[in-house]
Amino acid sequence: MSRRRKIAIGVSMLIAYLLQLSLFPELKILGVQPDLMLVIAIIVAIQDGPVEGCLVGFIGGLAFDLTGSQIVGVGAFSKAATAFLVGIFKDLFVTYTVLLPVFLVFFGGLVEQLLYHGGLAVLGSTGAVPLSPKYLFAVAFYDSLMVFVLFPVLRKFRGSEYSEYLGAIRP
Amino acid sequence: MPGVPRVRRNRIILVLILIVCVTMITVYAREGDNGPLHKIQSFFTDIITPFTSALAKIFRPIRDGIMNIVHLPSLLQEKRELEEQVVSLRREALETRELRQELDRLKALLRWSEENPYKDTVGAEIVAQSPDNWRRLMIVNKGSSHGVKKYMSVVTDSGLVGRIISVGSRSSVVQLITDAQSAVGGRNSKTRETGILEGRNESTLRFIPMNEDAVFKFGDMIVTSGMGGTCPPGIPVGKVTEVRRRGRGLTRLVIVKPFVQFSRLDKVLIIITPEPESAVLKEVQ
Numbered sequence: 001m002s003r004r005r006k007i008a009i010g011v012s013m014l015i016a017y018l019l020q021l022s023l024f025p026e027l028k029i030l031g032v033q034p035d036l037m038l039v040i041a042i043i044v045a046i047q048d049g050p051v052e053g054c055l056v057g058f059i060g061g062l063a064f065d066l067t068g069s070q071i072v073g074v075g076a077f078s079k080a081a082t083a084f085l086v087g088i089f090k091d092l093f094v095t096y097t098v099l100l101p102v103f104l105v106f107f108g109g110l111v112e113q114l115l116y117h118g119g120l121a122v123l124g125s126t127g128a129v130p131l132s133p134k135y136l137f138a139v140a141f142y143d144s145l146m147v148f149v150l151f152p153v154l155r156k157f158r159g160s161e162y163s164e165y166l167g168a169i170r171p
Numbered sequence: 172m173p174g175v176p177r178v179r180r181n182r183i184i185l186v187l188i189l190i191v192c193v194t195m196i197t198v199y200a201r202e203g204d205n206g207p208l209h210k211i212q213s214f215f216t217d218i219i220t221p222f223t224s225a226l227a228k229i230f231r232p233i234r235d236g237i238m239n240i241v242h243l244p245s246l247l248q249e250k251r252e253l254e255e256q257v258v259s260l261r262r263e264a265l266e267t268r269e270l271r272q273e274l275d276r277l278k279a280l281l282r283w284s285e286e287n288p289y290k291d292t293v294g295a296e297i298v299a300q301s302p303d304n305w306r307r308l309m310i311v312n313k314g315s316s317h318g319v320k321k322y323m324s325v326v327t328d329s330g331l332v333g334r335i336i337s338v339g340s341r342s343s344v345v346q347l348i349t350d351a352q353s354a355v356g357g358r359n360s361k362t363r364e365t366g367i368l369e370g371r372n373e374s375t376l377r378f379i380p381m382n383e384d385a386v387f388k389f390g391d392m393i394v395t396s397g398m399g400g401t402c403p404p405g406i407p408v409g410k411v412t413e414v415r416r417r418g419r420g421l422t423r424l425v426i427v428k429p430f431v432q433f434s435r436l437d438k439v440l441i442i443i444t445p446e447p448e449s450a451v452l453k454e455v456q
Contacts, residue, residue: 026234029241051181058188065195072208073195080188123200142402157295169431 001048008157012040017063026036032135034142041083042108043154046101057083061088071123078115082108102144111139239246282441283328291444293317297437307350314339324402324442329393330407332439348431356398357408360387365396368408378425387414387425
């Protein structure tokens with residue numbers, strides 16, 4: 001990963017973190033807000049690879065863990081694991097379509113919430129919002145909408161290795 | 172990690188992330204509220220709060236704009252519903268006001284009925300008025316089946332309205348005191364001077380005193396005298412608004428303005444007892 005890309009991802013994460021705490025709580029649709037940090041982690045996992053996505057997910061999740069009052073580490077783990085899983089899962093697709101990142105983020109959104117709420121439940125804690133299918137799918141849907149904004153932004157700062165990667169998976 | 176192969180480096184990163192996560196979760200779960208991770212969490216939150224607070228203020232107009240667009244369909248729907256509610260509430264308010272006014276009028280009639288010796292009264296509603304300009308008549312929705320008889324007096328809490336001149340089984344015709352053919356015995360409540368109150372087909376009455384020298388002043392109250400056998404005595408009729416000589420000063424003209432505002436009448440009381448002497452006499456005959 002090039003230095004330029006690392007800076008782009010870092011700045012994106014910082015902006016997403018601040019937006020997530022200031023703007024998006026006010027822009028709830030159906031009572032939910034998107035998880036921008038997860039979306040960035042998954043996009044990085046798609047564009048750069050599962051480990052890079054995992055690292056971004058870990059940092060982003062940790063930042064949110066430290067901001068809230070939930071158990072520190074659960075969010076970091078769930079985002080890191082989800083980004084890693086999506087990065088692996090992506091390789092199963094032999095064709096690349098524009099909607100593939102949208103689908104992967106939607107899928108990742110479901111997985112991350114299950115991991116996060118499941119982790120909290122195992123540890124005897126509960127999330128701020130009771131987990132329900134409606135809530136689960138609404139968050140995942142909202143996350144997938146964010147792809148249309150974040151994916152082009154992060155792709156603009158991608159390194160040359162991404163083009164090689166795309167060339168490899170595209171027919 | 173320069174010099175380390177990419178695959179091995181990735182494995183190390185994954186294992187490290189996993190170890191760090193598990194360690195943090197374990198430490199956080201086991202430590203108390205004053206533990207290091209809890210303190211770091213509080214510290215981090217304290218640092219970030221001013222930034223997020225400032226950003227929230229900056230983003231507020233953007234947020235409002237976006238929310239307005241997002242909620243536009245529901246806002247329009249809400250606006251339509253509120254407009255319908257306004258129309259409905261206005262109608263209800265109007266109905267309530269009408270009902271309150273009616274209640275006030277009925278209360279006043281009831282109070283008058285209780286305060287006066289004419290205990291037996293029948294409440295009636297005015298259903299029609301004289302269609303021509305030559306008579307001052309009204310039709311009420313009570314008749315002989317309700318105990319109404321000819322010559323019975325019709326009153327409101329303000330005073331005398333007129334008398335029944337025609338009775339049907341469920342309706343009666345009231346001749347107003349302003350009717351040109353109406354004549355009622357009256358008395359100056361102050362001086363006790365008596366006379367006859369005649370209608371003029373106008374909004375005022377003419378009072379013809381029995382005693383030509385009787386003194387009438389502006390504002391004197393005229394009540395029924397009970398003479399003539401149709402109206403019970405003491406019912407307020409109106410007050411003197413004008414006193415003038417007629418012709419060459421031979422007869423005085425006393426103009427009385429009725430207390431009752433006939434144009435606003437909708438409910439009246441018909442005095443059942445005491446029965447008018449005229450009606451009793453008629454029955455005896």
